[in-house]
Amino acid sequence: MASLKSKVIEIVENTAKSIPFVRKRIEQEYDKMLSDIEKSVKPYKENTETHAVLPKEGLSQETLLSMMQKLQTKEQDKWTDGYVSGAVYHGDSKHIQFLDEVMALHSQVNPLHSDIWPSANKYEAEIVAMTANMMHGNAVETPDEVCGTLSSGGTESILLAMKTYRDKARAERGIKKPEMVVPTTAHVAFDKAAQYFGIKMRHIPVDKSFRADLKALKKAINKNTIVVVGSAPSFPHGVIDPIEEMSEIARKHKIGFHTDSCLGGFVIPWAEKLGYDVPKIDFRLSGVTSISVDTHKYGYAAKGTSVVLYRNPKLRHYQYYTATDWPGGLYFSPSFAGSRPGALSAACWATLLSVGEQGYLEATKKIIEAAEIIKKGINEIPELHILGNPLWVISFASDTLNIYQILDAMGEKGWSLNGLHRPSAVHIALTLRHTQAGVAERFVTDLSEAVEKVKANPKAEGGMAPVYGLAATLPFKGAISDILKRYIDVLYKL
Template sequence: MTIPQQGIDADDLRARMERYRGNDGDAAGARLFSLVYATRSDILDVAKDAYGRFFSENALNPMTFPSLRRFETEVLEIAIELLHGPAGAAGSMTSGGSESLLLAVKTARDWARLNRPHVTAPEMLLPVTAHPALLKAAHIVGVEPVIVPVTDAFVADMEAARSLVTDNTVLVVGSAPQYPHGVMDPITELAELAASRGILCHVDSCIGGFFLPWLEKLGREVPPFDFRVPGVTSISADLHKYAYAAKGASVLLHRSRALRRHQYFVHPDWPGGLFGSPSVLGTRPGGAIAAAWAVMHYLGAEGYLDLTRRAMDATKRMADGVREIPGLRILGNPVMSLLAIGIDERHADPVDLNVVADRMLQKGWRIDRQQRPTSLHLTVSPAHDVLAETFVADLREAVAHVRSSGEQAQGPSAMYGMLGQLPDRAFVGDALLDFMDGMDSMPTMLEG
């Protein structure tokens, strides 16, 4: 591909883009169970309109665009209230969960440099189920990750956590909930452990932060996880997940402004001027900030309560349906709209879930595959409310087909299943690098 000598007509461009997206996941049709949080079209329209209105604005310098500063401030105030931040709590908007988590780890490192100067090799405790973005953050900022095993319920093993904390530990992390199985780590106990050692505790609530508060308001039991828990010093929560904002938008909240200062980067000696940045990004797209503000105000509390109710209703019907399919079970005790479908080991004729996922893909359902143990992951959105029974019926047929046909995994499914079982994880890591390195040479499978 080279740049065209002459520009292409706008109508032709649109037609080509639509052709290119011909094999994309069907987010609008709610046949996708990750990456996109499908909801009503009017909410999407509000987000698009707000994003477009502030498409060119840049939040790098909030003094130039005070509107963006106001949008961000009000979004943060709403988030702090929802997560019960105390007086003096503060935060920043980021481009997504990965940036929020990176800044949380950077904050802990810089806080330790000032408050625990004896630590020369900082460590952070995190469960094996914690999001890999935390491992990426640890790698980037030079903090050693110490992995905490999980119990049979897939939550952080507190006995192991207590044995792993050392004088070098500067941060303890828990998930609310963790992504693979939708269960809540014991945040109260993790925060107590951190407080007893005088260190920081971060709660990764990127997927639950704008869902669990509404779930609690609906009368559902939600284990303590936010700033009401003593010892919790920071929380990340993504706006572009269950707040239904445009990609990419997240918040990182701190218990105090003093903590937030460790998140920042400043450079007073640049010839180009005094430089300060609250986040990893320099240029911060104004559209994402404006869209988050607009959607939150458009929906209001009543709108979020309704969407949460619909998502949970769909989740329950799907979970109940899965439990009725011989050979399948729901892993753990999910607290919200995340489900992991696993194998019921008591069944005499287990099926290969990777093959089941292939069969579901033929029916238009895109389901993520997981490992250790093998499972299929569902992130349920409000738009799945009208499709819950259809999904369960298709899944029941897929399981029956795979069981009766004896169909074996082929192609990518076979490779994925094999890599998940190999004991040599360094080899698996190299295979992942090879896969990523080859993405730009894969056939695009464009139609037309």
């Protein structure tokens, strides 16, 4: 039914586009929107030199460093002072300085060359082992079996895991038309995996608490299903899916179950130790066969690392790439990239060891305490309500006001929050930046003022509100997708 509907929309859309005046009108709208976007994403166009060709003579290192320092200084305040949702998860200057030193020491290192830099392989093996241990990798029957690899981030970990399940199903079950069952609230990286690897996506809805619907899950599984996915927690609403029940259903069908704990992998284990009410999401559940955990989020490493874990090495083998007849020699690599930045692996390893269990426990406690202040504050604003029952990634909506106008009003106060849709909402992922004195309280004050502002002038125009409004109401998904593609074009414009 859904595919018939989208086919009809596609036909109507293509027909509409083929009418010259409709196409002209669409182009005019696009141009206007993109010129606004360009102004906001290209702030240096007017006041810095643009380099479209290599300089004849190289510029001096001092000149370059000073120019880049200026740009960084301009961009720093917003995240340093805790105005940003997610993005920078630690951000203390001493921690950053330490990461910088470690990365400088390893700028030449490439883990692809294990003969030259065995140190990088030591770091990566230990990062995987420490993360597996956090996820109770030692709770499976044969303790050495949980294993994994490093990747460049949450998306790559997810892509790798989905490719792994596709290849396993093809080799062991002869499945040629693989399908994956994924809640609508799971990260879009799963849709990307479906598109890249030719896996049919079967989305299942979430219930009123924004957790995956188990009845829908049972109905969606069929003989082509290769994997079921659950989030711990989900990006939009910070809610943990019923991983125990979902993984058990997958186990009974003898298919894989992936816990996406990219966002929560370095919070949930510590929250559990601190006594917060969090469910099991990891290898203690016998149906869980893989987990993605981002070291570059709440693991506090520099951007560019994540861990994908598997219940056993046999499953991990489906991830690897090997070539035995390439004229360039025997070739093998664990993940998508060939050469990789060893500096990031080194910084990740050094972060895990320098923060340590006590550091993660303290960080988690501080973040959850800041979240409690914010949740209480939101609950006291009558026009707003929190979606689901989140721990530290908090989404809120309004039945009476346009939530995107509130998002814009928060933007005017310096906040960079995330707009969500289906349903319309806004979220903030709390990090250590928000645990600084007064930040959570400032959020609550600013939010109640933003609500008052929108109440006083509910018809105000401009900002993100119309863009989200358009995405919600426009029947032509292709038009929105076109705009997003052109947005990326703008990013690459000089």
